[in-house]
Amino acid sequence: MASPSPFLLLLLCLTALWLSSAADDAAGFTTFKVYFHDVVGGPSPTAIRIAQAASSNTSSTAFGAVVAIDDPLTTGPQRAGTGTSTEVGRAQGTYTFADQKTFGLLMTMNFVFTAGEHNGSSLAILGRNEVLSDIREMSIVGGSGKFRMARGYVQAHTIDSGATNGETVVQYTVNVVTTNASEQGGQAKHLEGRKAVGTLASCWLGSGD
Numbered sequence: 001m002a003s004p005s006p007f008l009l010l011l012l013c014l015t016a017l018w019l020s021s022a023a024d025d026a027a028g029f030t031t032f033k034v035y036f037h038d039v040v041g042g043p044s045p046t047a048i049r050i051a052q053a054a055s056s057n058t059s060s061t062a063f064g065a066v067v068a069i070d071d072p073l074t075t076g077p078q079r080a081g082t083g084t085s086t087e088v089g090r091a092q093g094t095y096t097f098a099d100q101k102t103f104g105l106l107m108t109m110n111f112v113f114t115a116g117e118h119n120g121s122s123l124a125i126l127g128r129n130e131v132l133s134d135i136r137e138m139s140i141v142g143g144s145g146k147f148r149m150a151r152g153y154v155q156a157h158t159i160d161s162g163a164t165n166g167e168t169v170v171q172y173t174v175n176v177v178t179t180n181a182s183e184q185g186g187q188a189k190h191l192e193g194r195k196a197v198g199t200l201a202s203c204w205l206g207s208g209d
Helices: 004-026 181-206
Strands: 029-038 047-051 067-073 087-097 104-113 122-130 136-144 151-160 167-178
Touching: 029 087, 067 104, 136 167
Parallel strands: none
Antiparallel strands: 029 067, 029 167, 047 067, 067 087, 087 104, 104 122, 122 136, 136 151, 151 167
């Protein structure tokens, strides 16, 4: 069997590396901040308890209570229309008091963007939110629109606990990697290219003089 040409082996390796790099570049990384307003008091609450266990009211952590939310997402910590803060979407879903020892919430929600750069898209967020901690991290498990097939994480930081006015304000830093439909097609082509390179290498290495 003929000895492999060092030049051809190098060419095959470089081609495979280029295809891998091009596929990785198809994924786009985005980071931005929004402010989450959870209003439990006043005439127009955006967070309402919809279920609870018999012991939730006597639990020190409200364990077993479930809250439905339709919370505004704004560009600044102030309410929309106050100063330069504007509403760009809603946080819709539920949070469940899921810890018997501390205030640990199970967040199951969508960030639905209705204005601004991400208008028409959404992000699906799932994870534990230990609200007394300074920084809490939750997973991005999907999305729609420009965030189709999204993955990543959000970091939550409380700006105002709502102790005086019933409105908790939380800064969410969103870190998301996306792959849109055209990029998915591009990645498929890159995968086919990698397979072709592998087949070519196998055939060439298996051939004799």
